[in-house]
Amino acid sequence: MRIDGEAFVKEVEKQYLINPCQVSCIAFWKITRICLESETYRIADNGHTYLYAIRDQRLEFYWSDDKDRFILTQDQIQALELLVLHEDFHILIAESLEAANVQKIYPLIYDSTFSHGINLSEDFFIADFDFNKEQEFLAAAELLNRCYPNHNHDAEEIFGWHEQPVFDDSLWIWVRTRGSNESVGLGISTYQESIKETYLDWIQVLPAFQRMGIGKMLVGETINRAIEKSNIIRATGLADGFYEKCGFGGTESWCLITKQ
Secondary structure, X not given: OEOOHHHHHHHHHHHHHHOHHHHOOOOHHHHHHHHHOOEEEEEEEOOEEEEEEEEOOEEEEEEEOOOOOOOXXXXXXXXXXXXXXXXXXXXXXXXXXXXXXXXEEEEEEEOOOOOOOOOOOOOEEEEEOOOXXXXXXXXXXXXXXXXXXXXXXXXXXXXXXXOOOOOOHHHEEEEEEOOOOOEEEEEEEEEEOOOOEEEEEEEEEOHXXXXXXHHHHHHHHXXXXXXXXXXXXXXEEOOOOHHHHOOXXXXXXXEEEEOO
């Protein structure tokens, strides 16, 4: 049955704190925002619980303690344009989605026992983001757009990020070149005080400066700033193994499924 979004989020939080990466492929604050903007449902059947959230023909969230049954009907599945599913649930309905595009997502958790030395370079240095300068937001938007040519970020959007409840000024950092002071890497992470979770949201390096250790500098500095106050430090990885080299790990696999 459909339930109130706030009550839904409380149920999700209970499960999230047990195993974050099994419950969501993104940070808790992000899934909270999505669920509060969605139609949320809780079904109890045969001793099992099923939680799911739908928004604009998109299955934005799905979790259950039953790994053998998918609670949505075939008609409901076919009506969806996008599904975000843990691999365990994707397997159950894969035949119904044979024509769909599937992108794999790997949520990762930082291992606090990892020995994380930052290799400081003579060519680069770490700098704090200056929130009093408009130029900083312009530079951030430009760097992200150069890293992602299909993106169109602007200074106003970036400024809005620092007004979010999960904003932490210590977790916005640059890597710049010595001498020319060019901004070549940017790290923007969030911190949710209520569950003490740090999420590495943006770790970006200009293409011309990649494979020089700058990404590891950004991750390492972020970890150093977050480790004492965080119970959870997480990131979303691809298949390139970058975050695993920085002390992150995980066995969970998620699927972003879009219909053709």
